[in-house]
Each structure stands twice: as structure tokens, then as C-alpha cells.
Amino acid sequence: ASMAPSIRFSPATRSLFDEPLAIAVQGLGPRQQVTLRTSLRDEKGELFQASARYQAGDDGELDLARCPALPGGSFSGLEPMGLLWALQPQRPFWRLVKRDVQSPFLLQLEVFEGHGKPPGRLLAQAQHERAFLRDGVRRVPVREGRIRATLFLPPGNGPFPGIIDLYGTGGGLPEYRACLLANYGFAVLALAYYSYEDLPKEMKEFHLEYFEEAVNYMLQHTQVKGPGIGLLGISKGGDLCTSMASFLKGITATALINGSVANVGAVLRYKDITIPPLNINLKRIKVSKSGIADIFDTLNNPLEGPDQQSFIPLEKAECRFLFIVGQDDRNWKSEFFAVEGSKRLQAHGKEKPEIVCYPGAGHYIEPPFFPMCAASMHLLVGKPVVWGGEPKAHCEAQIDAWQQIQAFFRKHL
Incomplete structure (x- = not known):
């Protein structure tokens, strides 16, 4: 029996906003097609999203540092941080800024089945904190x-x-x-x-x-x-x-x-x-x-x-x-x-x-x-x-x- 798909971040739960974040999905089917979507709300409640289409490896692993995004999403090609830098506001002409540095931005990642629009069934989701204030500052x-x-x-x-x-x-x-x-x-x-x-x-x-x-x-x-x-x-x-x-x-x-x-x-x-x-x-x-x-x-x-x-x-x-x-x-x-x-x-x-x-x-x-x-x-x-x-x-x-x-x-x- 295959295990349920799961998301792995590194660092696992929290990182500084200007630090790279490694993203991987494991437990997918061999060469399974999936859509990954990131979401983040700013302090005014405005939603930013990015999505990209991927295909898992033969082992059902998807590591964004090794797998290129396929055309049709917010970006394509090998972009380990694409799901962060490609975030775009739902509201036009809105710029992402951090107002309160004492609280992190909460990044949500969802993995959907297939490459359809709208995306298919939700397979996995996880959250990660992108912080501004390092401990001790x-x-x-x-x-x-x-x-x-x-x-x-x-x-x-x-x-x-x-x-x-x-x-x-x-x-x-x-x-x-x-x-x-x-x-x-x-x-x-x-x-x-x-x-x-x-x-x-x-x-x-x-x-x-x-x-x-x-x-x-x-x-x-x-x-x-x-x-x-x-x-x-x-x-x-x-x-x-x-x-x-x-x-x-x-x-x-x-x-x-x-x-x-x-x-x-x-x-x-x-x-x-x-x-x-x-x-x-x-x-x-x-x-x-x-x-x-x-x-x-x-x-x-x-x-x-x-x-x-x-x-x-x-x-x-x-x-x-x-x-x-x-x-x-x-x-x-x-x-x-x-x-x-x-x-x-x-x-x-x-x-x-x-x-x-x-x-x-x-x-x-x-x-x-x-x-x-x-x-x-x-x-x-x-x-x-x-x-x-x-x-x-x-x-x-x-x-x-x-x-x-x-x-x-x-x-x-």
C-alpha cells in the first residue's frame, strides 16, 4: 500500500523571510502529475497566490530543487523558490509589505491532483512560518x-x-x-x-x-x-x-x-x-x-x-x-x-x-x-x-x- 502524500519543508516549520526554503512532496505515484499552490495573506487580509505544475519522479518523490515546473503555472523551469517569488495579489496593484515584524507570514502549501483548471482533488497541505525577527534580536x-x-x-x-x-x-x-x-x-x-x-x-x-x-x-x-x-x-x-x-x-x-x-x-x-x-x-x-x-x-x-x-x-x-x-x-x-x-x-x-x-x-x-x-x-x-x-x-x-x-x-x- 502506498503512503499518503506528504509535504516536507526544510527548515521544517519556520524560516526567516530572506532565507531559502526547500520544498518536497513524497508519497506520490510514479510520475504522478500534480499542481502545487502557495497562499499567503498580508496583514490587511489581501491574498497572494502562486501555482505550478509538476510531475513526480519514478519513485513518487517531488523535490523542487531537482524537478522543473512544467508550463501552465505561475512560472516554469527549475525554480526551487518559484512558489514564493511568483506570489501575486488577487487584488490588482497591491504590493506585499510586512507591517508587523514581530509576527511571521503564514505560508500555506497545497498539493492537488493533475494539471486541470480548476485543480483536482487535494492530496496534501502544510503550513510554514516565514519570520522576520531572528530569536534574540x-x-x-x-x-x-x-x-x-x-x-x-x-x-x-x-x-x-x-x-x-x-x-x-x-x-x-x-x-x-x-x-x-x-x-x-x-x-x-x-x-x-x-x-x-x-x-x-x-x-x-x-x-x-x-x-x-x-x-x-x-x-x-x-x-x-x-x-x-x-x-x-x-x-x-x-x-x-x-x-x-x-x-x-x-x-x-x-x-x-x-x-x-x-x-x-x-x-x-x-x-x-x-x-x-x-x-x-x-x-x-x-x-x-x-x-x-x-x-x-x-x-x-x-x-x-x-x-x-x-x-x-x-x-x-x-x-x-x-x-x-x-x-x-x-x-x-x-x-x-x-x-x-x-x-x-x-x-x-x-x-x-x-x-x-x-x-x-x-x-x-x-x-x-x-x-x-x-x-x-x-x-x-x-x-x-x-x-x-x-x-x-x-x-x-x-x-x-x-x-x-x-x-x-x-x-x-
């Missing part, structure tokens, strides 16, 4: 002076290399990247800068003094190893990090994920300095038949005319730079920004920055295994915009970029 809410932030401290005795982590347009206080980074031995401060608690509601103007307070908080913290700290920013967070590195003391390494080297979206002030935002021309937005906007060409060129005033004087920075670039970023010209930033640094006799380019990667290069979001609502545009990227290439870029960022901070902090 401390999550410390920070409300010192004006700072609104969360500090993540690794287990054990510090001091640890310190990093300030900034997200982009959308505001609030996303903690998941900072939290995952702290799992690897960094003290990371996720810093809110607008649309959170008593911070400004809108992106009108930012004062660098606020960010300076956060830098000083980190530099003075007993668990943070000096003499300087690192900055990590994506999108709008990237140009804020560039401005911080250019004007504030105590910054040793700055990593930008699809960031801009021109000030974007809001006036920036520091003491008696004012940097205007790059001008935008909304007539250059292209809207598709399905109502999705492509905003790639809306920003003016920071090398021309009055827009040169928006170029951040990054040659003043006393730090090393890393540019992570998605070459299919449709939000703005990340590769152009990285290249022009590099030219400006070298023109002033500064060290050439590291630039890592990823073909087929879009705007939101997140920690590994976050599914690519092709398009979602942009708060400043008021409609969904296309972010760019091809799912598999984007997934591979996220895995590599995560390693590059950690290696960069280990080397320079």
Missing part, C-alpha cells in the same frame, strides 16, 4: 527628541556596525528591511520621516536637522560601533541619504537602491542652505489603456538649466558609496543617476563609487523573496504606476543585491 521603539524610529539590535554583546534605513514615498515606518538586516549583526535604525505619528503629513519640505538628530542618536548609542555609521535608502530615501552623506558628519558608507542624486519631490533645507526639488512635467506621463501610468520621463534633467540647483553636492561627502541599480526601473532613471553621481564624485577627486547594475530588475529592489510588484498606487501621482522589472530577473537581483549591501557595510563600517 531586540526591537526598540525610539521616541527621543523629534526622532520617530525603531532600532533593531542583534543578539549578543555589541557594539555593532550601525546603519540608518530609509524607505521611499509612502511615508510611515516600514521596519522589515531594517529588521532582516539586523539578523546579520548590524544595529539598524528604521527611520520615519513623514506621514507617521506627529511627523509632517505631506512631502512638502524636509529639514536635514531631523535626520542629523537620528545620526547623532546612533553615533552616541553604546551598542553602535564608531567612528561612523552607514546609510541605506531606496527611492526617495536614496536621495535623502545622499543629502545626509553630503552635509552631515559621521557617515562612513552610503548604499542607495534605485536612488536619485538630485533632490526630488520636496524642498530640502539645512541651516541656511535650500535645495529645490527637480522640476517635473506631468505632460510627460504616459497612461496605458488599462489606466496604468508610466512616469519614467516626468523628471527634468538635473544637468540642465535651473534644475542643476537640485543636484545634491555629493562630492562634499566623506563616505564610500554603493549604487544598486535596476536597469528596468520605470520610476525614474536610476542608472543615469548612478553614472552622473559617479562622474561628479570623480570630477572632484573622490573615490569612484561601486555601481551594481541588474538587467531585468525594476524599481522596488526589496530583500530576497519579496515578490516583484509590477505596478501599484503612487501616492504623488494618484494612480497606479508601473515599476518595471521581469519577475525572475528581479528575484535574482534581490538575492544578489542583499549580499552586496551586507558585504559593502561589513567592509566599510
